[in-house]
Amino acid sequence: xxxxxxxxxxxxxxxxxxxxxxxxxxxxxxxxxxxxxxxxxxxxxxxxxxxxxxxxxxxxxxxxxxxxxxxxxxxxxxxxxxxxxxxxxxxxxxxxxxxxxxxxxxxxxxxxxxxxxxxxxxxxxxxxxxxxxxxxxxxxxxxxxxxxxxxxxxxxxxxxxxxxxxxxxxxxxxxxxxxxxxxxxx
Numbered sequence: 472x473x474x475x476x477x478x479x480x481x482x483x484x485x486x487x488x489x490x491x492x493x494x495x496x497x498x499x500x501x502x503x504x505x506x507x508x509x510x511x512x513x514x515x516x517x518x519x520x521x522x523x524x525x526x527x528x529x530x531x532x533x534x535x536x537x538x539x540x541x542x543x544x545x546x547x548x549x550x551x552x553x554x555x556x557x558x559x560x561x562x563x564x565x566x567x568x569x570x571x572x573x574x575x576x577x578x579x580x581x582x583x584x585x586x587x588x589x590x591x592x593x594x595x596x597x598x599x600x601x602x603x604x605x606x607x608x609x610x611x612x613x614x615x616x617x618x619x620x621x622x623x624x625x626x627x628x629x630x631x632x633x634x635x636x637x638x639x640x641x642x643x644x645x646x647x648x649x650x651x652x653x654x655x656x657x
Contacts, residue, residue: 475518475626477561477578483508484515533625537601537608540623540630544596544612549588556580557629562587567638570617583633590614602649611645618642 476484482501486492487508492500494508501508536555543551562583566572577586590596594615601610609622617637624632636642 475631476515477511477559477576479503480511480515480518483511484519487512532628534608536625536628536630537610537623540633541598541601541610541612541621544587544591545598547591547596549584549591552584552587553580555630556583557626557631560629560631560633562633562635564635565638565641567640569639570637572635572637620645 479501483497486497486500487494494505494512497503497508498505503511539551539555543549543555558580559578560580560583562573562577564572564574573586577583594617595613597613599611599613599618601608603609604620604622607622607624609620612619612621620636620642622634623630624634
């Protein structure tokens with residue numbers, strides 16, 4: 472249930488509900504306004520109350536959804552993303568300080584679509600290979616000359632989170648694991 476919340480919503484929800492902290496104290500801890508704290512709590516309560524997800528979507532449905540997402544990225548038909556993203560979708564990037572990546576999460580379907588649209592205008596996107604990552608569909612992509620591992624987390628029949636890993640250390644490790652998995656045993 473808590474994984475449905477954004478990190479700020481989760482923090483405010485726990486601090487207010489579990490520790491009974493007032494909004495002024497939460498605002499100080501999180502470096503936000505008291506009104507912002509109230510808004511995060513309101514959103515968190517709505518998400519928690521409306522949370523009916525007990526099970527992940529079927530793997531086949533996740534794969535179809537992921538393929539639609541990848542197809543829209545690759546072809547540039549980004550209007551298709553509107554149908555596959557939740558309104559509160561979040562895109563996270565991990566460059567590890569060694570690769571260009573968004574420094575902060577991108578929140579909201581419109582902003583996520585605009586972000587990928589801007590990337591696509593400057594660099595070609597090509598799906599190199601689809602793989603399974605931690606039980607979720609994933610893909611190795613190239614954005615111009617930059618490699619990236621992209622995974623998504625779905626909620627029902629829409630995508631809630633997008634995770635992009637461009638950190639070369641993590642990608643090197645992934646490449647080693649994929650190479651070892653496909654090399655013949657001795």
